[in-house]
Amino acid sequence: MSRNQWTRRNMLKASAAVTLPALIPAHVLGLDGSAPPSETVRVGVIGCGGRARCIREGADVKGFRVVAATDCEIAKAERFAKELSGDQKWGVYEDYRQMIDDEKLDAVMVETTTHARGLITIVAMQAGMDVYIEKPMCLTIAEGRAMVKAARKLNRVTQVGTQQRSMPINNWASDLVKNGAIGKIKVVLAPNFVGPFRWTKTSSADVKGPADKWWDTWTSQAELRPYSPEIHRGWARWWDYDGGGLCFGVTGWGTHSYDQINRALGTDDTGPLEVLLEEPVDPNSDTYKTVGGTTVGGTMVGETGDIDTGTDYHGMARLAGPRAKMSMKFASGTELRLHLDGNHGPGLGAIFVGENGKIEINRNKLASNPKEIVRDAANPGPNRRPETAYHIENWIECIKSRKPCNADIEIGLRATTLCYLVNIVRDVGLVGQSLKWDPVAERFTNCDAANALLDRKRRDGYELPNVG
Numbered sequence: 001m002s003r004n005q006w007t008r009r010n011m012l013k014a015s016a017a018v019t020l021p022a023l024i025p026a027h028v029l030g031l032d033g034s035a036p037p038s039e040t041v042r043v044g045v046i047g048c049g050g051r052a053r054c055i056r057e058g059a060d061v062k063g064f065r066v067v068a069a070t071d072c073e074i075a076k077a078e079r080f081a082k083e084l085s086g087d088q089k090w091g092v093y094e095d096y097r098q099m100i101d102d103e104k105l106d107a108v109m110v111e112t113t114t115h116a117r118g119l120i121t122i123v124a125m126q127a128g129m130d131v132y133i134e135k136p137m138c139l140t141i142a143e144g145r146a147m148v149k150a151a152r153k154l155n156r157v158t159q160v161g162t163q164q165r166s167m168p169i170n171n172w173a174s175d176l177v178k179n180g181a182i183g184k185i186k187v188v189l190a191p192n193f194v195g196p197f198r199w200t201k202t203s204s205a206d207v208k209g210p211a212d213k214w215w216d217t218w219t220s221q222a223e224l225r226p227y228s229p230e231i232h233r234g235w236a237r238w239w240d241y242d243g244g245g246l247c248f249g250v251t252g253w254g255t256h257s258y259d260q261i262n263r264a265l266g267t268d269d270t271g272p273l274e275v276l277l278e279e280p281v282d283p284n285s286d287t288y289k290t291v292g293g294t295t296v297g298g299t300m301v302g303e304t305g306d307i308d309t310g311t312d313y314h315g316m317a318r319l320a321g322p323r324a325k326m327s328m329k330f331a332s333g334t335e336l337r338l339h340l341d342g343n344h345g346p347g348l349g350a351i352f353v354g355e356n357g358k359i360e361i362n363r364n365k366l367a368s369n370p371k372e373i374v375r376d377a378a379n380p381g382p383n384r385r386p387e388t389a390y391h392i393e394n395w396i397e398c399i400k401s402r403k404p405c406n407a408d409i410e411i412g413l414r415a416t417t418l419c420y421l422v423n424i425v426r427d428v429g430l431v432g433q434s435l436k437w438d439p440v441a442e443r444f445t446n447c448d449a450a451n452a453l454l455d456r457k458r459r460d461g462y463e464l465p466n467v468g
Contacts, residue, residue, distance in 0.1 A: 041399050044068040044105045044129075046096045046120055047112030048080035051134055054161075055084065055109065057386035061393045063400070064107075067091065070099040072217040094214075096120060100127045107157075107399055110134060113235050114242040114251065116220040118143040122150045122465050130157040130399045132392070136243060136251040136416045137161075137409065139221070141442055142455035143464065144413040150467045151409045159395035159405040160412025162259040164348070164363055166390035168380040170260065173361045177264035181373060182354030185332075188261055189351040191340045193254040194246070194287065194321035195423050196239040202226050221458040237321070243423050247316040248287060248342045251419045256348045259407070259415035260361055264352060265334060268411045271418065271439035272328035272336065275425045278432070281324040287317060287342030313362075317342035324426055328418075338422065363387070417442070424453045 041064040045052050048071040055066055066084075068091035071077035081090040093099040100108070100123075107130040110121050118138045121131050131151075137160045138144035151158050164170045177185065202225045211219075215227050222240045225231065231238065236245030236252065244250035262268050319342065328336040345351070349362040359374065360367040364383050366374040383390070391406070398405045425435055428449050436445040444450045458464070 040065050041106045042067050044099050044108045046108050046110050048076045052111035054388045057388035058392035064396045068099050068103045070096045072214045115139045115222050125150050125154045125156045132159045132395050135161040135255045137412045140455050141417050141420050146464050148409050153467045157399050158409035160407040162407045163388045163391035165406040166394045173366050174264040177352045178266050183356040185334045185354050187353040188336045190257050190338050192338050193250040194319050194323045195250050196244045199238045221462040248319045250422050254419045258418040260349045272330050274329040274434045275421050276327045276434050277425050278325045281426045283322050284320050285323045286320045313347040424450050
């Protein structure tokens with residue numbers, strides 16, 4: 001921690017009126033002359049790639065201001081600031097720790113690659129920041145649990161970037177399912193998302209001499225390999241850096257779909273009890289090879305109403321990669337079937353099949369059978385604002401109120417865990433054998449090979465901090 005941060009912390013400790021955790025910086029309370037978050041939340045952006053531009057969608061959100069940006073590729077941070085800062089002047093940094101040290105921030109948005117996200121998030125929380133964490137929030141289930149523990153220990157406000165959690169139409173439909181509008185849910189149908197590939201072309205043995213500083217930093221916890229544009233620009237395809245982070249990928253779209261499922265089933269703080277791999281993994285499956293759908297009670301289910309809620313996304317779902325049909329079972333008896341293809345249906349949601357009908361929830365679109373269910377006058381209708389604006393607004397409001405966000409870090413971890421259960425069970429490859437999952441201990445009870453994939457060895461110098 002810097003001298004400035006220690007000074008602010010000591011000011012907090014010295015104030016008899018302050019009862020909040022001592023690690024909250026003084027500027028959060030307005031003790032150093034800056035405006036406290038009750039007026040304006042000062043935000044820094046960590047990671048200046050394409051997804052960081054979601055801050056544009058928060059342009060109409062009141063009460064926050066981006067003041068700084070950082071990226072280990074400094075030129076990227078400079079371009080980002082020039083493009084988005086307007087008539088303001090942002091601080092631009094190569095080292096995110098330096099940005100946190102120098103700027104009087106209340107919060108940060110961690111928009112980095114997935115494999116760097118966990119470490120940066122915990123360091124930011126240790127420095128007193130509330131955090132918006134892009135999804136998927138972690139690279140492994142164990143890393144995600146460490147992030148949750150840090151947030152709880154340090155009393156941080158966290159929002160994971162599964163923005164459907166804050167969209168009125170999605171929440172309204174989720175509540176229909178959860179509150180019994182179609183009776184007990186028998187089956188949930190979700191897409192058969194594509195997983196990541198294994199990188200086999202180079203290894204640390206191929207690194208000759210010291211790596212460039214930015215590449216070493218970019219590589220973070222992963223094995224340090226020679227620079228490759230395939231890794232650098234295509235990191236979301238590879239197991240060491242993500243879990244299938246592309247469109248129609250397990251952690252790309254899957255995080256949204258599975259979070260939508262948890263929201264509707266009321267399983268935000270738990271997980272399935274069983275995971276089943278139903279067929280061998282096709283290492284390069286074409287998502288358009290088969291027609292999506294599944295049979296429930298003798299009826300083919302792949303459509304629910306008079307609209308196809310996936311229309312807006314089909315052109316983006318042309319992805320081939322490792323995948324296989326799978327299923328999961330929850331304590332309620334509900335079965336989750338990951339069977340649907342990428343050429344139709346709820347690419348960012350799911351179909352809920354109940355005793356008395358079906359509801360299909362996709363991002364900002366609904367369908368049902370009977371059709372009247374979603375045509376109810378209470379339906380808030382399509383979004384009236386950019387998709388992420390609702391989510392950023394909820395985060396800012398919760399920073400001020402200190403209440404949990406719609407996609408609090410525990411909720412984010414449970415959705416992300418479903419993604420990694422898919423990847424792990426496919427990787428182990430035990431077709432037809434039900435693997436038992438303990439959602440409390442977050443371990444398999446009958447498969448050591450699967451448990452070995454819950455965590456990974458981190459590279460020296462990129463270990464997670466111990467927050468006690």
